[in-house]
Amino acid sequence: MTGKSLGLVFFPAFDWAITPSHPEREERLLYTRDQIVEEGLLDLPAIREYRPRLAQIQDAERVHIGVPDIASLITDAHLVSAGGAITAAEAVMHREVNRAFALVRPPGHHAMRVVHGTRGFCTINIEAIMVEYLRRYYGLNRVAIVDTDVHHGDGTQDIFYHDPDTLFISFHQDGRTLYPGTGAIHEMGSPGALCSTVNIPLPPGTTDAGLHYVLDNLVLPVLEDFKPDIIINSAGQDNHYSDPLANMAVTAQGYALLAEKLKADIAVLEGGYSIEDALPYVNTGIILAMAGLDYSRVIEPDIARCPRQSDANTRYIAKLVTEWQEIWHARNKLRHEAVAKAGDFWQRRRGIYYDDSGIQEQRTETVRLCPRCHGYLTISTQAEGYPFGRKSAFAAIIPRNACPVCRNQAHDAVQKAKKEGRHDHCFIQDKDKDTLEHI
Amino acid sequence: MLLGIDVGGTFTDAVVIRNGKILASAKTPTTHYELLNGIITAIDKVLAKINLREVKRVALSTTIVTNALVEGKIDKVALLLLPGPGLNLAGLTPAQPYFLSGYTDHRGREQAAPVKDEVVAVCREIKDCKAVAVAGKFAVRNPAQEQVVAGWAGECLKPAHITLGAELSGALNYLRRVNSAYYNSAVWRIFTNFAVAIEAALAERGVAAPVYILKADGGTLPLAAAKARPVEAIFTGPAASVLGIMALAAPEGPAVSLDIGGTTTDIALWQNGAPLFAPGGARVNGFPTAVRSFWLRSVGVGGDSYVRRENGRIAVGPMRRGPAMANGGPEPAVTDALIVAGLIDYGDVALARQAMTKVAATGQTPEDAAWEALRTAADIVCQAIRDMLAEQAAMPVYKVEDIVYGEKFIPKLVIGVGGAALGLAPLVAEQMELPWQVPPGHMVANAVGAASARQTTEITLRADTAQGFYTVPELGIKRDIDRRRFTLDDAWAAADNHLAERAAAGGLTEATCHSERLYEEEFNVIRGFNTIGKIITCKLQLKPGVLTQVTAQEVGQ
Numbered sequence: 001m002t003g004k005s006l007g008l009v010f011f012p013a014f015d016w017a018i019t020p021s022h023p024e025r026e027e028r029l030l031y032t033r034d035q036i037v038e039e040g041l042l043d044l045p046a047i048r049e050y051r052p053r054l055a056q057i058q059d060a061e062r063v064h065i066g067v068p069d070i071a072s073l074i075t076d077a078h079l080v081s082a083g084g085a086i087t088a089a090e091a092v093m094h095r096e097v098n099r100a101f102a103l104v105r106p107p108g109h110h111a112m113r114v115v116h117g118t119r120g121f122c123t124i125n126i127e128a129i130m131v132e133y134l135r136r137y138y139g140l141n142r143v144a145i146v147d148t149d150v151h152h153g154d155g156t157q158d159i160f161y162h163d164p165d166t167l168f169i170s171f172h173q174d175g176r177t178l179y180p181g182t183g184a185i186h187e188m189g190s191p192g193a194l195c196s197t198v199n200i201p202l203p204p205g206t207t208d209a210g211l212h213y214v215l216d217n218l219v220l221p222v223l224e225d226f227k228p229d230i231i232i233n234s235a236g237q238d239n240h241y242s243d244p245l246a247n248m249a250v251t252a253q254g255y256a257l258l259a260e261k262l263k264a265d266i267a268v269l270e271g272g273y274s275i276e277d278a279l280p281y282v283n284t285g286i287i288l289a290m291a292g293l294d295y296s297r298v299i300e301p302d303i304a305r306c307p308r309q310s311d312a313n314t315r316y317i318a319k320l321v322t323e324w325q326e327i328w329h330a331r332n333k334l335r336h337e338a339v340a341k342a343g344d345f346w347q348r349r350r351g352i353y354y355d356d357s358g359i360q361e362q363r364t365e366t367v368r369l370c371p372r373c374h375g376y377l378t379i380s381t382q383a384e385g386y387p388f389g390r391k392s393a394f395a396a397i398i399p400r401n402a403c404p405v406c407r408n409q410a411h412d413a414v415q416k417a418k419k420e421g422r423h424d425h426c427f428i429q430d431k432d433k434d435t436l437e438h439i
Numbered sequence: 440m441l442l443g444i445d446v447g448g449t450f451t452d453a454v455v456i457r458n459g460k461i462l463a464s465a466k467t468p469t470t471h472y473e474l475l476n477g478i479i480t481a482i483d484k485v486l487a488k489i490n491l492r493e494v495k496r497v498a499l500s501t502t503i504v505t506n507a508l509v510e511g512k513i514d515k516v517a518l519l520l521l522p523g524p525g526l527n528l529a530g531l532t533p534a535q536p537y538f539l540s541g542y543t544d545h546r547g548r549e550q551a552a553p554v555k556d557e558v559v560a561v562c563r564e565i566k567d568c569k570a571v572a573v574a575g576k577f578a579v580r581n582p583a584q585e586q587v588v589a590g591w592a593g594e595c596l597k598p599a600h601i602t603l604g605a606e607l608s609g610a611l612n613y614l615r616r617v618n619s620a621y622y623n624s625a626v627w628r629i630f631t632n633f634a635v636a637i638e639a640a641l642a643e644r645g646v647a648a649p650v651y652i653l654k655a656d657g658g659t660l661p662l663a664a665a666k667a668r669p670v671e672a673i674f675t676g677p678a679a680s681v682l683g684i685m686a687l688a689a690p691e692g693p694a695v696s697l698d699i700g701g702t703t704t705d706i707a708l709w710q711n712g713a714p715l716f717a718p719g720g721a722r723v724n725g726f727p728t729a730v731r732s733f734w735l736r737s738v739g740v741g742g743d744s745y746v747r748r749e750n751g752r753i754a755v756g757p758m759r760r761g762p763a764m765a766n767g768g769p770e771p772a773v774t775d776a777l778i779v780a781g782l783i784d785y786g787d788v789a790l791a792r793q794a795m796t797k798v799a800a801t802g803q804t805p806e807d808a809a810w811e812a813l814r815t816a817a818d819i820v821c822q823a824i825r826d827m828l829a830e831q832a833a834m835p836v837y838k839v840e841d842i843v844y845g846e847k848f849i850p851k852l853v854i855g856v857g858g859a860a861l862g863l864a865p866l867v868a869e870q871m872e873l874p875w876q877v878p879p880g881h882m883v884a885n886a887v888g889a890a891s892a893r894q895t896t897e898i899t900l901r902a903d904t905a906q907g908f909y910t911v912p913e914l915g916i917k918r919d920i921d922r923r924r925f926t927l928d929d930a931w932a933a934a935d936n937h938l939a940e941r942a943a944a945g946g947l948t949e950a951t952c953h954s955e956r957l958y959e960e961e962f963n964v965i966r967g968f969n970t971i972g973k974i975i976t977c978k979l980q981l982k983p984g985v986l987t988q989v990t991a992q993e994v995g996q
Contacts, residue, residue: 015838020963021970027962030974033837034545038577039526040614043719043727051835054842077839280545284525294527301524301542301550 006291007091007100009050009084010036016077016106018356023245023273024121028105035280036287046291050091052084052104059086060124061436062132063159065427066115067381067393069438070124073115078124081106085130085268092265093138099290100266101235102126103283107270109147109234110180112158116383116391117357120151120180127234127268128159131166134230135400136434141165144228146219146262147172148255149236149270150246152183156234157197162367162377163399164193167226171200171214173239173246178204179355185323190346191338192369195331198222200324203316204247207309208254210317211239215261218321222328233264237272237282241306245273249307252278256285256295264290277302342369359385372403376410380423394418395427402432414439440493441986442648443890444481445500445679449701451477452886453485455494461991463489464883474503475633479640491645500653500679500889503633504626504672508724513625517568519561519592520617521553521575521584531614533621533726537561539588546903546974547580547910547917553588562595570627571596572620574604576613579912580901582606586915600627605912607668608720608729609899609978615720615729622723623670630669634662651894655721655732657682657714657983658895670730674721676885677705677735679892680856681714683884686891686989688854688876695824695850695871697864698884699857701743702759704820706736708827710848713983718834731897738823742774742859746812748798753808755816765791771798773816777862779809817866824850824871852876856884880991887989896941897957897980900934905964905972911937927961927975934977942981955982 012029019025036042042049059082060070081104088100108127110120117123127145134140145160147153147170160166175181189197200214223231237243239250259267267290272279281300288295300306327334345366352361361383368375377397384390394417396410410428418426418439426439441456446469454464465484470477478501486494507513518534523542539561541553571592578585582605589601602623604616637650651659653675665672680698684690684707694709707714714733721732739757746755747770755773763774765786771794777783778791795805798812831848853875855864860877868875880887902909907922909930914937920929938954957978964972 010835010837011842012837013839014960014962015840021965021968025963025965027965027974030962031545034611035525038545038611038613040531040612040727041526043612043614044526044531049835051833052842075839076843080839080842083842276546281524288526297522297524297527299524301544 005046005098006287007048007050007088007097008042008287009052009088009100009102009104011052011080011084011104013077013080013105016075018118018121024106028273028275029103029279031276032103032279032283035284039284041284041287044291044293046293047287048097050087052080052087055079055083055086055129058434059129059133062136062434063113063128064111064115064124065113065379065393065395065429065436067383067391068425070115073117074123077106080104081108082124082126082129085126086133088268089130089134089266093134099264101287101290102266102268104269107236109149109153109156109236109270110151111155112352114363114379114381114393114395116361117354117359117388119352119354119356121271121356122155125155125159127232128156130266130268131232140229142226142228143167143230143232144169144223144226145232145234146223146264147234147236147270148239148258149234150238150243150248151179151236151271152199153234154180154182157183157187161197162190162193163374164196167196167198167222167228169198169200169219169222171202171211171219173204173248174201178246188327190367191335191342192367192375194335194338195328198324200320202248203313205249205307205310205313206239206317207249207307208251208257209309210313211250211254211258213317214321215258218324220261225328230266231262231264233259233262233267234270235267235286236270237279238274240272240274240278240282242274242277242302243272249309251303251306252281252285252298252300253295255282256289256298259286259289339369344369354385357385357388359383359388368406368409370403370406373401373406374399376402376406378410378413392423393425393427394423395429397429398431400431440489440495441890442482442485442494442497443886443888444478444498445676445885445889446474446478446502447676447885451481452883453481454883454886454890455485455489456887456890456987456989459987459989461880461883461887461989464886471506474501474506475636475640478637482644486644494646494648496651497641497646497648498651498653498659498889498892499637500675500885501633501672502676504630504669505674507626507629508622508673512629514570514628515568516621516624517561517565517571517592517596517598518617518621519558519571519573519588521588522613523550523576525576526614528614528617532617533724536617541575541584541588543575543577543581543584545577545580546906547577548906549581549584553584555591558588558591559595562592566596568596569599570624571598571601572604572624573601574613574617574620578605579609579611579899579910581910581917582912582915583917600624602627603915606915607670609897609912610729612719612729615727618723618726619670619720619728619730622728623668626669630672631666634666638662653679653889653892654895655730656716656895657733657892658981659892660894670728673723673730674732678733679885679888680705681707681733681735682888682892682985683886684854684856684888686887686985686987687856687878687880687884687991689988690852690854692851693848694852694854696854696856697820697860697867699855699859699863700741701858702739702741703737704740706738706820706823706827707733708831708848708850715831736823736827738819740773740816740819742772742777743768744773744816746771746773746776746794746798748800751800753798753811753815755812755819763791764794771795773812773859773863776809776812777859779805780813782862813863813866816863817870820863820867821870824867854878856881858882878991880989891985891987891989893981893984893986894942895981895983896938897978898934898938898941900930900937900977900979902930902975903964903972904975909933914941922972927959930975930977931956934979938979938981953982953984955980
């Protein structure tokens with residue numbers, strides 16, 4: 001250790017935007033840059049700034065199946081953003097710093113395993129790419145991702161839904177009141193990975209008090225039980241009371257205290273669209289907290305605007321937490337029951353809307369509940385939209401440490417789909433061989 | 440005719456330059472405790488055969504500020520801060536600050552007003568302070584609060600000097616501006632006294648030319664202006680040598696320069712004919728400041744570096760045990776190795792051989808020992824160069840195109856100046872597999888640099904069309920603009936005008952206005968989904984550089 005405790009990858013991508021007035025635009029981290037440079041944070045001995053590297057297409061294809069391919073769906077900015085997350089992670093893995101924060105854009109937590117376009121400002125999932133990179137090159141196994149963005153991290157959930165080694169915890173504004181609409185308690189992972197997805201949908205108007213109640217009574221104990229090799233914070237900052245896209249009431253102090261308690265090894269920026277009134281303060285608070293410095297003076301000038309939590313919300317949150325505590329305690333029993341009930345295969349069908357690209361996708365996902373490994377997965381997907389047209393694909397995914405039976409069946413499934421010819425594209429993704437083949 | 444004086448750690452050098460030629464040079468020992476004496480002696484020596492009336496310009500690179508800081512001969516400063524919300528500065532500044540209410544946000548909007556009663560109460564507490572420094576967070580976006588507080592402190596304390604942070608630097612970085620403002624006030628008195636004495640001494644000798652002080656960024660300031668910003672006169676020695684290289688060697692392509700002195704080698708990286716600047720600014724006594732300076736790395740390898748055998752291998756520096764044995768010193772030094780290796784012809788060869796015999800391994804000839812020592816010395820310098828190049832490659836950038844298309848800095852030339860340059864620079868170049876150059880006059884490069892340095896100054900203009908104003912913090916300006924019509928071009932035009940004004944106000948009268956655009960940035964301000972204005976930032980400077988290229992026939996002693 002060089003005495004540096006926080007590695008910071010700061011990459012505002014000042015030359016990239018979805019559109020000039022889109023919330024995810026060039027100046028999204030402008031005021032944050034102003035604040036952290038003005039504070040002198042980059043001169044502090046406890047903070048070391050890193051220049052992001054460019055991720056490779058293969059790093060993205062370790063996670064995603066792009067239709068027709070991921071390279072044609074992304075820009076260089078996406079590879080820098082994913083590369084920034086990897087740079088942050090490697091600074092921690094090499095023990096150059098205690099923790100790291102990738103303050104990068106564009107974000108990624110709405111990007112699912114199959115990618116047809118951009119949804120929720122995300123095209124590739126930068127945390128998932130980082131996690132699979134760490135598994136590939138650093139032999140990590142048990143990973144916990146805590147998604148603190150106000151929007152449900154549906155992409156990350158999708159990618160790890162069948163993986164019992166990845167604990168995905170997301171608290172967010174209730175999907176009944178906010179994009180993307182998912183993230184209910186009952187979405188707990190497929191039977192073989194039941195309870196490795198923990199969704200905590202919070203009522204609009206939740207404040208620091210509500211957030212920390214959830215953290216202290218549910219998130220931290222669950223992490224304690226799971227015993228991850230590494231904790232990753234999907235650090236969305238749109239729970240802030242001034243965020244224009246959501247309705248929560250968390251402050252910079254609330255976020256900084258969260259960062260202090262969570263002790264994430266790596267944080268990766270996700271959302272946060274109050275670019276002037278929240279991001280400069282929230283980011284400064286998180287940076288100071290992660291670096292082990294005093295953040296008590298980071299207070300928004302308009303803090304008086306922040307509403308108080310209603311009693312009804314306080315009661316609702318307490319009930320929600322109790323419900324989850326009970327589920328968590330019964331998780332082994334629940335998983336056995338779910339596996340027994342499902343039989344050999346578990347299947348789900350759903351529609352996915354790409355709000356940025358205007359694409360509607362129908363997806364069928366089938367996972368083999370294998371007694372010897374995590375089970376292979378097949379996905380059949382059809383997507384259409386104007387002027388996008390129609391595209392379809394079939395993919396089989398062979399998980400890490402797959403058993404020979406799953407491996408063979410996955411190959412057979414793709415060959416069969418190819419022969420039937422109902423899909424435009426067929427893929428096989430092999431996690432052990434680290435390949436994505438277009439069949 | 441230009442007179443340049445460089446006060447070094449060991450020697451004070453003076454040169455007179457006419458039409459790009461070194462006309463005279465002089466070297467006298469530096470008189471650390473009475474700096475002025477050595478300077479005057481050097482001036483008298485170098486001007487002995489010169490018509491004083493022909494001297495048009497005197498430029499001085501002096502250690503007065505650096506020494507005052509190192510020796511702690513600085514004044515007590517009342518450090519008044521308007522920190523607003525953010526980092527807790529307690530323990531991060533060189534002196535205990537007084538925290539005041541009042542806060543300007545990142546767009547230059549006043550979020551809380553300063554309170555006069557607080558300032559009055561603080562002033563009562565610090566009655567004995569003759570120097571004050573005031574710094575407000577985001578004062579570079581709106582200097583009004585700093586000015587108001589300075590006004591109140593002036594009324595209450597009647598101090599000899601008040602420094603405003605935003606006037607020292609227009610760049611964001613509050614911590615650095617706080618530290619700069621503090622040091623500026625702390626060295627103000629000692630520098631002012633020195634400046635007055637220099638002026639008097641020159642006047643006594645009949646030198647009527649204007650006097651300039653070299654800055655850490657290689658520019659010069661008229662003495663009068665330097666009195667207001669003395670902190671900029673730190674670390675001028677290395678800056679002088681860099682300017683000397685510019686005058687003597689004029690490197691165009693990417694290059695590495697080495698100023699190889701008695702105890703250290705100062706390394707600088709060059710691009711497009713100018714050395715790279717330290718990101719953020721110089722460090723003073725370990726504190727980061729906003730003082731612009733060249734990006735230099737100093738390693739403990741020079742002609743006098745101690746050479747010995749440690750655990751079977753030859754070790755060089757970083758300490759010095761006096762001069763080389765060939766020059767009457769007590770222990771082997773790099774210079775002894777250079778003599779034995781036949782790279783320089785200087786000093787007592789027999790004593791140098793004795794020195795190398797002393798460090799030779801069993802069965803090793805003195806020549807082989809000398810070469811081993813020189814390779815070791817070159818290794819240390821090369822490693823430092825590689826570290827700098829790696830740091831340069833890792834320098835953060837904030838645009839996608841800079842990551843994808845950014846070009847790597849690869850030096851194409853090694854330039855050496857200073858006493859041991861002819862011996863060591865070629866060895867370093869050989870290891871880096873690069874060509875090398877040691878220009879004539881390299882022994883007095885620092886004084887040449889001081890003599891020929893041009894004035895520099897920098898301004899930052901930031902317009903916020905949504906709010907309808909722009910600020911130029913270095914000039915303490917905040918001015919209204921047309922919200923709908925003001926463009927980036929208007930911003931540059933205004934910046935050009937203000938730079939010219941600043942140059943004139945600072946007495947920068949020479950016709951050397953090589954202004955250069957350092958940086959521009961333009962962002963939309965959006966409310967809902969509508970663009971309601973733009974934030975425009977322009978940075979403009981009078982480029983550091985030399986008034987004239989200098990050629991030297993032979994090395995002046």
